[in-house]
Amino acid sequence: MLFEVWAPQARERVTLELNGAEHPMERDAERDGWWTAVAPAADGDRYGYALDDGPLLPDPRSRRQPDGPDGHSAVVDHDAYTWRHAAPRLRLRSAILYELHVGTFTPEGTLDAAAARLGELAGLGITHVELMPLCPFPGTWGWGYDGVSPWAVHEPYGGPEALKRFVDAAHGLGMGVILDVVHNHLGPSGNHLPAFGPYFTDTHHTPWGAAVNLDAPGSDEVRAYLIGSALAWLRDYRIDGLRLDAVHALADTRARTFLEELSEAVDELAKEQGRQHFLIAESDLADPRTTTPRTMGGLGIHAQWNDDFHHALHTALTGESQGYYADFARAPLAALAKTLTHVFFHDGTFSTFRRRCHGRPVDRARTPAQRFLGYAQTHDQIGNRATGDRLSATLSPGLLACAATLVLTGPSVPMLFMGEEWGAGTPWQYFTDHTDPELAEAVRRGRRREFAEHGWAEEDIPDPQDPATRDRSVLDRTERERAPHNRLLAWHRELIALRRTLPDLTDPDLAAVRVAYDEGGRWLAFRRGVLRIAVNLGKETAQIPLGSNGRDRIVTAWEPVEAPGRDGALLLPAESAVILTDG
Template identity: 65%
Template sequence: MSEYQVWAPAAAEAVEVEVDGERYPLARLADRPGWWGGEAPAGDYAYRLDGGPPLPDPRSPRQPHGPDGPSRAVDHSAFAWSDTPWRGRPLPGSVVYELHIGTFTPAGTFAAAAERLDHLVELGVDFVELMPVCPFPGRHGWGYDGVSLWAVHEPYGGPEGLKRFVDAAHRKGLGVILDVVHNHLGPSGNYLPAYGPYFTDRHHTPWGAAVNLDAPGSDEVRAYLLGSALAWLRDYRIDGLRLDAVHALADDRALTFLEELSTAVDQLAVATNRPLFLIAESDLNDPRTTAPREAGGLGLAAQWSDDFHHALHTALTGESQGYYADFAADPLDALARTLTRGFFHEGTWSSFRGRTHGRPFPAAHGHRLLGYLQTHDQIGNRATGDRLSATLSPGRLAIGAALVLTSPFTPMLFMGEEWGATTPWQYFTSHTDPALAEAVRQGRRREFTDHGWPPEQIPDPQSPATVLASTLDWSEPTLPGHADLLAWYRRLIHLRRTHPALTNPDLSAVRVDRTPRSLTVHRGPYRILAAFADTTITLDHSQEETLATFGDTHSTDPRTVKLAADSVAVLKLH
């Protein structure tokens, strides 16, 4: 017999567990309000509340038939790990690589992705960051419509497949970060409201009612989310979690959920004797997100830095629409500001928001910001999912890579950018509910036609062709042009690894000189020279060594460097 327990305060009279078609009554647990429990045979199971339809377990560790089907237990102790020497690695000083399992390879599985890990080892990155892998309806999706927050999407390979991927990554010296979504659940396959107050109308989010972190019943909701997070770190040996849009975690309690989570993760790190960490996606520009709890912060290790991305993107592309407008008046100045101060908005006016925004970031802790040229959001939220490689020269891409990989931040790459992938990264879904599928399709078209895009140019999210177009083409890395850019990324990551001053996170030690069309970044004895037009740069010291160049660069004397447009050089000076 197996023990079954479920938090179901919404049940008025009875809760049954249905195992392989047979029903077994559960009893209220006297010491746990709202909980029901009892014994029944092992097997695929679902819960029935007050005689209602069978529902998957909110804490289901496996959904072998998809989000709507019965649940299945997983014996995590049965997996034979071979990564025993792996003791983890800290995030500071590392390089992160974001990827989506479903489009990283044509097969779209953990097993197929594991076969490409040698590429990442040769590239030199330290962590693989997986986009969300919780179950969602259909085969394809970004993962942000996930449900069953303790389970793994079966088409990717299920729980066993994820463990094998993590095990393989650790054997090759790569850490694994998992993107998790606590601020909402997908619109299809979410049965949590039937069980209890998992959501609240006290707050609202872009996805509707907020996850209940502070209303009646929120202790159990917090325990549900916290337990899920710790399960990834403990049972799957994940090294860190990226928390999606933490600014949408509406929480008015004195002890916030994020503080509670960071405390629990730190305790688990001590118990398992390996570094574990949390990374936030936040648009608040609030350094308290990553400040230690004892200093009044939330205690997260790092957060994504959209300010740096927006400044870099605007400088490279000249785009000024939407949120880029704040950075477009003087893009190189905005870029210099983020490199030396962390946040662009630090209590300053944001025309995009129509108000002041942010507060100053502590100069000593640049490593708490992830810096990037491209991400799934910044590509996929464009109308056609076009990468920078679709419009920028290889030299411009090389400049962007150099400024990311020599920055005081924790660098992050998005899959395929290292060779200038020509495949777009488009928004795709495979909703099984026809009405929902059509609503998503029309909503996407409406959003971008309102901004002037012809509707026929907007990819259909439900079309298999959209997924296929977004899948990496692994013949590209060895092709002319692509191979040169890949070699540049490898060289920059190698320099970062072998020249410790390039990982110095102290923003106050960074100086930036600029002309209208060039940028010189001072990093200790190193100079990163970026030319957006033909230019001559006079150095403050004589050159000792040219560490890396991309494009047409040459020296006329030890203190003068000429660069053609869209060229970049990394120098070490006396």
């Protein structure tokens, strides 16, 4: 077996230690900084690299870390797994995503336990499960955004074989799998990359310290490292797509950006395999060039999260106005209407939160709606609140039904956060399991200090290191059988079925969406083809002038409601939603 490692930091020698035996490595004559050795090895064999007689370090391209980020690497034979199911052919245009954290989706917190529950999601009508990051990190429980070894799977979740079983099970049920990957930072704990080469650079600084080296000397190899990792998920694990964390934090000044290189490599792999692979970016830039094809001068990412829609919807539902919600809270229904029709609320307009102009307009005539994801809740928007409270903690079932209606009938690709479909009562809090006591204490203090500045008492902030914080965040499936959760679940199931059967709800034409609203009356209505969707967020019945032709009929409604008469007025009960058709 060929072992190879990029280690330009090594001055004189690199040694492969395999199953306790040492094997000197040779410099690669054709690739600067690379070292190679050939040695017999089989699946599961442990190994590592020593640079200039230093300590044994895990392989930067390790496929498995059975003893955690600081332990030996292990050989993985990807060809040994026998796949049972072919990947389904699914289009992003008709997708319905479900964001899932393996460690809290079930009490067991493993990939196998999550796979056993995939039938529930298939029955709900979900087309793609989006897994939060799976790369190894210290301890057992965490969000996964401080992972290392971007080729490996967190061992407490089940390791590489369990991920293959999960993907295989999802494909067998006709669902795709998307994996959240983090390219903007690694670690800090268990991150041994700086010992090998210039994986990071002080040329740029990020919230996590030195930036990943995408444009300084040595960046060619770093880019290849990250792209190789991305392709490995798609090829070796048959993952269908990748969600790219915080691409706005990728410091990159090169003329041809890392994201362009990545999207081109993914498109080439898709063509080679005869499958559809896609990339979904998380971006704070409100810049449509992120998802514009490379042939049109864009980065070629296939879709992106749209936080502007979330923020507008959140303020309309809750009335909150702190932080970045301030820009949306002045006229939340107007903001919501704009994000339903023009995608970004900030499209070159002034942001009071940023104290500058922000964003760029979307060309609705040339930009299909499936390039954007719409959602009411995500791991970020719940877990980064002080107590990890979901919308269900403060909103009525009716308002939760309105939120679901706007997400699942709107023009963007809808995404739910796990448990949202039944209005889960469990919080989803920020939790860690750092094994470094100093790092654990720093995270604990930082979390408390951050929210104390916003008026929270320190004793009310959950301790990220306390196992109870993770335990509180585990879904309670017994809620699904009880009111009002069972009614919300049925509503989500019905809306998803409508989206999958009514072509107007997946029409990619953004310019065809028409919206009317009343800020004071707290109602909003919009048209999708022959369908009209209306929500009343107020506490009183709303009279909504639909301009009916007298032939409207109710498709479905959260509360009993009559179709409008020839006067065109719809009387919509408080905190409820309705879908009508005039076709």
